Amino acid sequence: MTPTAARPLRRDAERNRQRVLAAARELFAERGLEVTLDDVARRAGLGVGTVYRRFPSREALIEALFSEQLDALVTLAGECLREQNSWDGLVRFLEDFACRHGGDRAMRELLFTGAAQRPDFARIHAELVPAADELVARAQRDGHLRPDLRGTDLPQIELMISSVAECTRGVDPEVWRRYLTLLLDGLRATPRGPSPLPAPALSHEQTEQALHRR
Amino acid sequence: MTPTAARPLRRDAERNRQRVLAAARELFAERGLEVTLDDVARRAGLGVGTVYRRFPSREALIEALFSEQLDALVTLAGECLREQNSWDGLVRFLEDFACRHGGDRAMRELLFTGAAQRPDFARIHAELVPAADELVARAQRDGHLRPDLRGTDLPQIELMISSVAECTRGVDPEVWRRYLTLLLDGLRATPRGPSPLPAPALSHEQTEQALHRR
DNA sequence: AACAAGCGGAGAAAACACCTCAACTTGCCG
DNA sequence: CGGCAAGTTGAGGTGTTTTCTCCGCTTGTT
Numbered sequence: 001m002t003p004t005a006a007r008p009l010r011r012d013a014e015r016n017r018q019r020v021l022a023a024a025r026e027l028f029a030e031r032g033l034e035v036t037l038d039d040v041a042r043r044a045g046l047g048v049g050t051v052y053r054r055f056p057s058r059e060a061l062i063e064a065l066f067s068e069q070l071d072a073l074v075t076l077a078g079e080c081l082r083e084q085n086s087w088d089g090l091v092r093f094l095e096d097f098a099c100r101h102g103g104d105r106a107m108r109e110l111l112f113t114g115a116a117q118r119p120d121f122a123r124i125h126a127e128l129v130p131a132a133d134e135l136v137a138r139a140q141r142d143g144h145l146r147p148d149l150r151g152t153d154l155p156q157i158e159l160m161i162s163s164v165a166e167c168t169r170g171v172d173p174e175v176w177r178r179y180l181t182l183l184l185d186g187l188r189a190t191p192r193g194p195s196p197l198p199a200p201a202l203s204h205e206q207t208e209q210a211l212h213r214r
Numbered sequence: 215m216t217p218t219a220a221r222p223l224r225r226d227a228e229r230n231r232q233r234v235l236a237a238a239r240e241l242f243a244e245r246g247l248e249v250t251l252d253d254v255a256r257r258a259g260l261g262v263g264t265v266y267r268r269f270p271s272r273e274a275l276i277e278a279l280f281s282e283q284l285d286a287l288v289t290l291a292g293e294c295l296r297e298q299n300s301w302d303g304l305v306r307f308l309e310d311f312a313c314r315h316g317g318d319r320a321m322r323e324l325l326f327t328g329a330a331q332r333p334d335f336a337r338i339h340a341e342l343v344p345a346a347d348e349l350v351a352r353a354q355r356d357g358h359l360r361p362d363l364r365g366t367d368l369p370q371i372e373l374m375i376s377s378v379a380e381c382t383r384g385v386d387p388e389v390w391r392r393y394l395t396l397l398l399d400g401l402r403a404t405p406r407g408p409s410p411l412p413a414p415a416l417s418h419e420q421t422e423q424a425l426h427r428r
Numbered sequence: 429a430a431c432a433a434g435c436g437g438a439g440a441a442a443a444c445a446c447c448t449c450a451a452c453t454t455g456c457c458g
Numbered sequence: 459c460g461g462c463a464a465g466t467t468g469a470g471g472t473g474t475t476t477t478c479t480c481c482g483c484t485t486g487t488t
Contacts, residue, residue, distance in 0.1 A: 010455055013465060036445060047467035052447065112381060114427050121426070129418060146408040150415035155425060156393060159381055160374035167326060167373055179370060186400030186408075193405060194360040201364035204343060211326055211369060212335070224486055227434060250476065261436035266478060 017054050019044045024061055028106035033062070062118075066110060070124045073097070077131035087144035090135050094180060097158055102165030102176055112159050146189045157183060168202065171210045175199050231268050233258040238275055242320035247276065277334075280324060284338045287311070291345035301358035304349050308394060311372050316379030316390055326373050360403045371397060382416065385424045389413050 023044035027035045041048045055061040083089035101107040133151030165176040177198040237258035241249045255262045269275040297303035315321040347365030379390040391412040
């Protein structure tokens, strides 16, 4: 489908292609899907023409950037299903997800807002839905997870965590763990008291920064 | 500050002013702060000129729309601090907040993303910060709330809940309560097992809709 | 009736995003 | 090394979008 194709790029061309991808990754993560190919070019230190030569449209660039990340998500779900301890599997899924895509604004827009007319998504979705159901069911069978949770709760939980991650990324890229822990304490079938929080709360100054900065 | 001013508007003018505000409220809630005054005019069934006559800029309109809502927030915090039961006070704060502003995209942008260069916000912020600290401290003194929570956690929690509310508003405007309950179960000092969830999970179809619709 | 207040909405002006192209440079193969 | 295909550049053309003005017309009020 997207094999490395006809002939290999010239060395400099390949290098530039990587620069474009790197710049795009950064910009998309910071600013979301609305970034301009001109922006990307500027950040990459290249002419606009160069960018357009490699990626005829923003679509193509997005495609190139995110299709592998999406596959990785499916893979992750599979691995988590294979963890011995079903609770740990669930936790790892939530955690790794947030870890990889938490602060990435474009990824959030792709996953959580209508931006996903994208073709890949039907497929991904189709694979992720049953995985989520099974992650939940498994942890419930073992008596770890509260029985009233559903597979469809996982995307919403991920949304919550990644919202925090995006908001706070500039100020403390790890605080989202704090809120995941709070949430997990609410997910257990038989609670065992507050778990230690893996990160200190933001200071008032940090909070102000996180909320008011653009 | 914003008194009804000089002379009263002509009857029709006042009616139109209200239409503009209503249309703006709807549009801002749906689409966030980026709506155009032309959009507002169309939705209100009025000419652009009419809108501009009343609100010289988008800024002015936003000001008019949101300044009272911001004050209401401060008031709410005050009331919650005066609730007999400190846990209930905290819960009510989170709940009422989500209830009023949950699905409102513009409000979220104002509160949680840099959009807040707005002058009011300094003031609001200044009043809300100590209130949040006190809500937390009070519930901790009474042994309801886990002792490792901080005042600065409240905005993040509200962000989480309102993210869900915005995502799901078109599909089931009450599911956010489900996630608030999960979270609250994680916030108690001495957990007492899973509380009944106030709303059923989304179906798979609903989830798909919530995530993929624009 | 008369006049101030209000209304409408075409379109001017500016900002912006998207993309092309012709002149120039560079890697690479023979 | 010479030559050419591949690559690069960025100013600027084109189309779109947003903001806001202006003036001929309508409407409320006194």
